Amino acid sequence: MAASVLKQALSLKNSQFFGQAVVNQPVSSTTSGRLPACVSIRASGYEEELVKTAKTVASKGRGILAMDESNATCGKRLASIGLENTEANRQAYRQLLVTTPGLGEYISGAILFEETLYQSTLDGKKFVDVLISQNIVPGIKVDKGLVPLSGSNNESWCQGLDGLASRSAAYYKQGARFAKWRTVVSIPNGPSELAVTEAAWGLARYAAISQENGLVPIVEPEILLDGEHSIERTFEVAQKVWAKVFYFLAENKVLFEGILLKPSMVTPGAESGEKATPEKVAEYTLKLLKRRVPPAVPGIMFLSGGQSEVEATLNLNAMNQSPNPWHVSFSYARALQNSVLKLWGGQPEKVEAAQKALLTRAKLNSLAQLGQYSAEGEDAEAKEGLFVKGYSY
Numbered sequence: 001m002a003a004s005v006l007k008q009a010l011s012l013k014n015s016q017f018f019g020q021a022v023v024n025q026p027v028s029s030t031t032s033g034r035l036p037a038c039v040s041i042r043a044s045g046y047e048e049e050l051v052k053t054a055k056t057v058a059s060k061g062r063g064i065l066a067m068d069e070s071n072a073t074c075g076k077r078l079a080s081i082g083l084e085n086t087e088a089n090r091q092a093y094r095q096l097l098v099t100t101p102g103l104g105e106y107i108s109g110a111i112l113f114e115e116t117l118y119q120s121t122l123d124g125k126k127f128v129d130v131l132i133s134q135n136i137v138p139g140i141k142v143d144k145g146l147v148p149l150s151g152s153n154n155e156s157w158c159q160g161l162d163g164l165a166s167r168s169a170a171y172y173k174q175g176a177r178f179a180k181w182r183t184v185v186s187i188p189n190g191p192s193e194l195a196v197t198e199a200a201w202g203l204a205r206y207a208a209i210s211q212e213n214g215l216v217p218i219v220e221p222e223i224l225l226d227g228e229h230s231i232e233r234t235f236e237v238a239q240k241v242w243a244k245v246f247y248f249l250a251e252n253k254v255l256f257e258g259i260l261l262k263p264s265m266v267t268p269g270a271e272s273g274e275k276a277t278p279e280k281v282a283e284y285t286l287k288l289l290k291r292r293v294p295p296a297v298p299g300i301m302f303l304s305g306g307q308s309e310v311e312a313t314l315n316l317n318a319m320n321q322s323p324n325p326w327h328v329s330f331s332y333a334r335a336l337q338n339s340v341l342k343l344w345g346g347q348p349e350k351v352e353a354a355q356k357a358l359l360t361r362a363k364l365n366s367l368a369q370l371g372q373y374s375a376e377g378e379d380a381e382a383k384e385g386l387f388v389k390g391y392s393y
């Protein structure tokens with residue numbers, strides 16, 4: 001066995017968590033040696049590492065901080081607190097998030113936008129190193145956003161497959177170990193057969209390419225909250241979407257033990273006038289997942305999709321009242337960041353208070369992952385809905 005291969009094998013074996021493996025050795029050295037191919041060669045020698053990464057991200061009592069807003073979306077967030085969309089302001093906000101003391105107790109992974117992956121703190125520490133030092137695995141949004149899908153009913157498709165292999169290799173080199181690709185399915189606009197097939201195929205191609213380059217793919221077909229439909233209709237559409245996603249994932253020989261899912265919860269449409277209890281959301285969502293997701297998949301990390309902070313936490317808690325075949329946790333952006341951003345308001349003297357707010361939200365979601373959360377004591381702001389019609393990421 002070549003020395004570099006042995007070095008990687010030992011570092012993987014000796015570390016309980018993937019995050020520690022990265023801390024213990026320079027990232028570049030993990031790219032030099034590859035493990036010998038196992039039975040399934042689809043993931044190109046990264047199988048063992050992919051499985052470990054996925055398990056670390058899906059570790060007990062922890063979930064993902066999604067902070068991968070594109071520059072345009074981040075600009076909208078900054079505008080909501082009266083700040084200009086400059087690189088300096090985006091850096092300042094992201095520095096606040098990644099340097100929150102103690103964050104790694106509740107957060108296992110952070111999804112970054114490309115700009116953030118290459119940014120550093122003002123005193124010169126790479127964001128990725130700051131995350132790794134807290135045992136938080138850095139991840140990267142790799143899709144290139146949504147564009148109109150011609151031939152459909154005003155639906156969209158997700159771009160980003162061109163050049164994805166070389167971009168993924170570069171992200172791995174920079175320290176990313178998982179990836180995210182968000183595509184959407186709209187219920188009011190159909191969804192058409194074409195849009196669902198396109199969404200599922202794109203996710204599967206992305207997942208295969210990510211695994212070949214050492215990144216655990218987060219598979220995210222978001223079924224948008226927009227619409228007046230019932231919870232039953234969401235359930236019906238979600239079954240169809242996930243059936244296709246898994247069909248194409250298998251066709252593309254994706255290693256299920258080395259992926260993570262990021263579904264939307266099964267709820268009534270945001271404009272239906274109906275409000276489902278956390279128990280009802282949990283019942284429908286778990287029924288869907290049990291019918292469609294093999295137990296080989298290590299983790300299901302929900303998006304918040306415009307739910308209020310409290311609602312997203314309550315729903316997650318309801319899903320963890322009895323054992324599940326997979327780790328059921330969170331990968332929230334809006335439902336983790338909303339109060340934090342408002343509290344900060346761009347003021348340096350508020351950084352500490354905002355970090356405390358982030359830690360609190362992360363801790364409450366950690367409790368929900370363990371099925372031990374209660375909404376007692378939550379303030380009114382955390383209960384405010386965050387739904388925005390036609391939201392883009």
Ligand code: 13P
Binds near residue numbers: 068182304305306
């Ligand atoms: P929200 O939790 O705001 O829906 O974000 C989802 C997402 O895909 C972020 O990565």
